[in-house]
Amino acid sequence: MAPPTETLTAERILEATEDVLRRHGPAKATVVDVARALGVSHGSVYRHFRTKAALREAVTKRWLDRTSQKLAGIVDADGSPQERLRAWLAGLFEAKRHKAGDDPELFATYTVLTDEVGTVVGEHIADLTGQLTRIIAAGAGSGAFPVPDPAAAARAVFQATGRFHDPHYARAWTAPGVDEEFTAVVDLLIRGLSSPSR
Template identity: 40%
Template sequence: MNPSGLDKEIILNAAEEAIRRFGPSKTNITDIAKILKVSHAAIYRHYENKAVLLEAVTERWLSRVSRPLEPIMKENNDPEAKLRCYLKTLCQNKRSSVIEDPEMFENFAILTQNSKEALSTHVEQLFAQLEEIIRKGMETGVFETDDPREMAVTVFTATSRFHYPAFAKEWENPNIESLVNSVIDLILNGVKKRN
């Protein structure tokens, strides 16, 4: 490849290919450069080091993993059904990613351990979406809380066992779907407005 035609998107594609081929721990800038048939210096013109590049790869991957949540946010369902669907989809997407894209999930898991700041945009987006659903539930008289933001963080935390990478080994439990549903039922009972 001609280095002058190199851009961040092309590098990210090659980095994903290298991660899937070698795993995130063994992937290095030279591997990515070989895939692109350029020198490693050409990569460094766009990304200052491997950590920054892998962070960019993970951010792009997370946006793809989160994409199925977007249609749920646009639906005009009642807030209870919307919150249930959102949480189930969030948990299912993360669990599916372990099976369907294990190397990229491993990259995500490594990033969550080494660079908490890198995930703040992703987590903030999830908090904002949950807050929007909860706020709508308050407006329609379905949910009751003094602070929808705090409730969004609480709901996220209560379900984290089913979507946070540190717990991925537990997702092999054959009863995982039943556990997810039980926790979601508990959450919904907790936020529903009492008559």
């Protein structure tokens, strides 16, 4: 169970933590468990993370960042701003839905963790709306999205699509007809962004 004597690094601790969370769930995962999985004393874990909460935050950040990175590629991809916006929103929905569907228990675990909010979730959302802003700003430049304030528009789009990325709605993502609902909302928003008036 104890792996060969590699140096104990924050990264290795995070991997072990993810493992322990997957096995025991958020309620029963202890830092003693994490230490045991690494073959060290729990005191050593506290050398790298000041508190259990900090450890949980770090592991949550890792998880969220994986999604951000996947989407970052779409921001500067080819295609019109409309196409990129649509692809980005679809990518976000798809990523979340996939995570929720593949391993519901792990997804539930991370949903609990994200609810123990620190600043991590807020930063993740800021990151995502930042990506959205860049797409919409490109459209503002080209005249495709005649909006006065791309950042405000990005926030509005992000909030309006919450039902398709907020984990609270995860159960609804398997219902028949969600894809049509998603398309209906996105169409409406893109038409709103594209509308010249005002």
